[in-house]
Amino acid sequence: MCGIVGYIGGQQAAPLLLEGLTRLEHRGYDSAGLAVLGSSGIKVAKQAGRVRDLGDGLPKRFGGKIGIGHTRWATHGPANDVNAHPHTDEAGRVAVVHNGIIDNAAALRAELSGAGVELASDTDTEVLAHLIARSGAKTLEARTAEALSRVEGTYGIAVTHADFPDRIVVARNGSPLIIGVGDHEMHVASDLAAVVRYTTTVAHLDDGEMATVTAGGFKTWRIDASGLSATDRRAKEVDIDPEAYDAGDHESFMHKEMLEQPARAEAVLRGRLDDKFGTGHLGGLNLDARELRAIKRVKILGCGSAYYVGQMGASLIEELARIPADAEAASEFRYRNPIVEPDTLYVAVSQSGETIDTLLAVQEIQRKGGFVIGLVNVVGSAIAREVDGGIYLHAGPEVAVASTKALTNMYLAFAMLAVQLGRVRDLSIADGRRLIAGLNAIPGQIDQVLAAEPELAVVAKSLAEAESLFFIGRVRGFPVAREGAQKFKEISYRHAEAYQTSELKHGPLALISTAVPTVAIVPDDELVERNVAALHEIAARGGPLTVVTHAGVDLGDLAGKVERIDVPKNERELDPILLTIPLQVLAYHAALSLGHDIDKPRNLAKSVTVE
Numbered sequence: 001m002c003g004i005v006g007y008i009g010g011q012q013a014a015p016l017l018l019e020g021l022t023r024l025e026h027r028g029y030d031s032a033g034l035a036v037l038g039s040s041g042i043k044v045a046k047q048a049g050r051v052r053d054l055g056d057g058l059p060k061r062f063g064g065k066i067g068i069g070h071t072r073w074a075t076h077g078p079a080n081d082v083n084a085h086p087h088t089d090e091a092g093r094v095a096v097v098h099n100g101i102i103d104n105a106a107a108l109r110a111e112l113s114g115a116g117v118e119l120a121s122d123t124d125t126e127v128l129a130h131l132i133a134r135s136g137a138k139t140l141e142a143r144t145a146e147a148l149s150r151v152e153g154t155y156g157i158a159v160t161h162a163d164f165p166d167r168i169v170v171a172r173n174g175s176p177l178i179i180g181v182g183d184h185e186m187h188v189a190s191d192l193a194a195v196v197r198y199t200t201t202v203a204h205l206d207d208g209e210m211a212t213v214t215a216g217g218f219k220t221w222r223i224d225a226s227g228l229s230a231t232d233r234r235a236k237e238v239d240i241d242p243e244a245y246d247a248g249d250h251e252s253f254m255h256k257e258m259l260e261q262p263a264r265a266e267a268v269l270r271g272r273l274d275d276k277f278g279t280g281h282l283g284g285l286n287l288d289a290r291e292l293r294a295i296k297r298v299k300i301l302g303c304g305s306a307y308y309v310g311q312m313g314a315s316l317i318e319e320l321a322r323i324p325a326d327a328e329a330a331s332e333f334r335y336r337n338p339i340v341e342p343d344t345l346y347v348a349v350s351q352s353g354e355t356i357d358t359l360l361a362v363q364e365i366q367r368k369g370g371f372v373i374g375l376v377n378v379v380g381s382a383i384a385r386e387v388d389g390g391i392y393l394h395a396g397p398e399v400a401v402a403s404t405k406a407l408t409n410m411y412l413a414f415a416m417l418a419v420q421l422g423r424v425r426d427l428s429i430a431d432g433r434r435l436i437a438g439l440n441a442i443p444g445q446i447d448q449v450l451a452a453e454p455e456l457a458v459v460a461k462s463l464a465e466a467e468s469l470f471f472i473g474r475v476r477g478f479p480v481a482r483e484g485a486q487k488f489k490e491i492s493y494r495h496a497e498a499y500q501t502s503e504l505k506h507g508p509l510a511l512i513s514t515a516v517p518t519v520a521i522v523p524d525d526e527l528v529e530r531n532v533a534a535l536h537e538i539a540a541r542g543g544p545l546t547v548v549t550h551a552g553v554d555l556g557d558l559a560g561k562v563e564r565i566d567v568p569k570n571e572r573e574l575d576p577i578l579l580t581i582p583l584q585v586l587a588y589h590a591a592l593s594l595g596h597d598i599d600k601p602r603n604l605a606k607s608v609t610v611e
Contacts, residue, residue, distance in 0.1 A: 002099040003071040004029050004177065005194050006158045006168050009185020009215045009372060011444050020187070021069050023245060026253065026399045027191060028604055029071030030079035032493035034062030035086040035095035041162045042095050046070075046084035056144035068158045068168060068188070072095035076105060077122025087126040090118060091277035093162040096132070098125040099190055100175040101153035108150065124153075132159060141212055142162040144171060145223050154356065154495030158188050171210040171223065176354045176382060179203045179211055179218050181235045186213045192378075193397065196242045203235040204380045207528030230507035238379065242396045245246045252598045254400035257586055259450060261405045265443040267394040267407040272416055273439060278432020279415035279423040287345075290370070293424045294456050295345045301361045302349035303331055305486055306401045306410065309401055310349050311479035313414030319573055320435070320577065331357035333364065335573075340368035347417075348374045351398055351406040353381025362386055369442070375413050391417065400599045404492050404584050407483070408446070411577040415439060418573075438571035445568040449581040452565075453589075456582055459546060459563050459591035464492055466517050466544075471583075474501040474531055480521045480576050484583035491591040491601050501534045504605035509537065515542040521579055524550035525572045533558065546586075549577055 003024030007013045013036045021032055032054045033046025045058050049070065054178040070085035079084040086095040102108070104125030112130050113119060119126055131147035132140075140161050148155070154174030161169075170177055170188055180187035180195035180202050182377040187195040203218065205211060209231060210221045220233035235516075250256035274281050285292075298317050300310035310327035317325040330348070347367050350358045353376035361382055365372045374383045377398065384390060392411040395602065416439070423432050443549035463469060469488060473481035478500050499508045501520070512518070518538050522531040535558055538545055547555065550569045555562065567578045591598050 002029065002073045002100055002190070003194065004097050004156060004158055004188065004190040005069040006067065006170070006188030006213070008066045008168055008213060009182065010065060013064050014062050016198075017067050017069035018051060019197070020053045020189060021054075023193045023197075024071055024191055025051060026193075026599055027071065027403060028073050028401065028600065030074050031081070031084035032070065033072075033084045033086050034058075034067055035088070035097075035160060036062060036067035037160050037162065037165055037216070037368045038064030040097065041402045042088065042160060043550075044086055044088060044092070044095060045088065047081045048079045051120055066160060067095050067169065068095060068160055068499065075101055076124045077550055082125050084120045085125060087123060087129045088120060089129045091133065094129045095160045096125060097155040097158050097322070098128060098260070102127065102151050102155070103153035104303060113435055118212060119305065124577040129159065132161070133569065140167060140169050141210060141221065141228060144169045145210065145228055146423065148173075148223060153370045154255055158191055166214055168204070169210065170213060172205040173207050173361070174356060177204070177205045177237065179213060181217070184219060189211060192238065193239070193399070194247050196240060196245055199239050199509070201231050201235045201240070202238055204265035204385070205233070206385070207382070209233065217610065236380075250341055252400065254404060254588055254598050257398055257400055257589065258404045259555055261408050261450070261581070262443040262447040264395045264405045265408055265412060265446060267396075267441075268412050269416070273436050274435055275433065277423070278419075278421035278429045278434075282391055282393065282416055282420055284390050289424045292421055293341060295421065296322060296343040297341065298345045300325070300327040300347045301330040301351060301358060303326065303330050303355055303357050305357070305407050305483055306349040306351065306355070308479050308483040308486060309407050309410045309414070310347070311482070312411055312476070313418070313478070314346070315476055315591055316414055316418040316573060320418040321425055323421060323425075325448055330355070330361040332435045333361040338364070340365055340370040342369065344370065346370050346372040346389060348372055348383055349405055349410055350374070350381075350383050351377045351381040351393070353378040355409060357382070359386070375410055376550055376583065377409070391482075401601050402487055402584075402587070402598070402603050408577055411580075412439065412442065414545070415574060431567075434578065435571055435573065438574045439571060442574065445578055445609065446569060446581055448568050449578060450585070452582070455586055455588040456585040460586045461593045462563070463517055463519070463546065464494065464590035464593045466494065466515065468495040468496075469514050470516060470518040471498040471521070472498060472501045472518060472534070475529050476525065476572075476576050477501070477523055477531075477579065480579045480583070481519070483580055484519060484521070484587070485574065487587035488590060490604055491587055491596060491598050492594055493596065493602070496592070501531055504534055504537065509541070512538055512541045512543040514542040514544065517546060519546045519548065519583070522547050522553055523575045523579060524552045524569060525571065525575070528553055532558075535562070538548060544581045548582055550575075570599055
């Protein structure tokens, strides 16, 4: 959600900034802009629309070897040319790009207007440019710190100033910022994707930290009530292949990432399964067997797909470890003054590790003395650094907004956690070994599901013709249905709702008609007869049915009258993730048939860093 890039060195900045912004397009945005600092001062180009449009419209003379760029996701004010970043002061000597939200922006705007400042935009960000310009401090760092001391809210910012032509100043509070170290050049970005082509040596700023970035290196500072104090932030090499950020021969990143799931599933399981004792081996939890056994409850927190897979994880933990477990939307958690208990294990789930709602929930738990672990995919991310322990997902970079391989690895991480918690309690070694064997089989079974993509594409095109759909499932199947509806609505833009199958007769059945298809999750488990009975209720009312099930399930006289999608059978506790895979493919091909931009769905962002 929004993107920041910056460059200082010996090359022309504009082409590098445009390249970086292009690599941040997956985060979601509605306008883009650049500011470069050259011999004639700061030049700004910005407009609503795509990065390619910005590049096509750049003036011929737009030179400068220092620059900052931004992709904006509108919060304060509509998406238009004026509200696009960067923002400047009235004299055009200060340029600022900003991710986050300034909560007291209205009061600061009123104060500036009262002092005679003419504000050009509707944004909260513009106040920073004016506050920095009006500061009488001697250094750009001090001017920026003074401005930030007036701000309430979250920010990741980059600042250039015509009076300080040898540096970019950046600062972070709640919105990610990294510094990339090159050869006599430096990069700034809100996401590793923007710099990985140029360097894999990076430093992650912490909240409350500022950095001075010059062509020769960087220095970091802590912002506090007394001003600035130096910190010893150092850059580290990250183990990542730059090619992972290319779609290659695939028509989209989502397609590439779906097909990577078997290999990435193997990666998250590798070295973490103990066949001999039938348990998981998750050393990153920082909890020994005695501490694991002392856990009385598990609370899982996530947003969107991470929340739905958290529901799958909670069901697994209750079933295998016999510990009360539930999942909650992280975006709601801290606002209800939650009771944080010392014997509860809190689990924060986030692909990016920067999801602001989940990060704030982690901080609330820790303020109240709780123990929280993270399931995150990005090493060095904010949640990964703040939690007390965790499980890295090893899914590799995920670019598409709709999560596929990261979600699958989240589920597998929960499965390993559930088995490990179960084995320190009453889960038998025989059941442990049964589940470990099931986990080992999952990568190959995912490959089998993906092999049916051509047949799934035909079903998807039919579903895409409907304006509204139901997804239904029961117990283990309900979170699968919720995730299926989420995928469908976010990239196909069709209205899709998920309900418990058992709740159909309590309201939703009124909407069943020939125009409203239902995608039903019917695993071969102890509830199969009840699920099949519900299918008959839908069919009796003319509702089209697509049934995601197992080969052994008998649909009775519905056979041949419904679209049937069979997935490989695993252990019943582990079946939910295999039932989820075809729903990803259905959503993908539905969106493809409708001609949508699958990797960049409207109004959505990959990493949600504002509340």
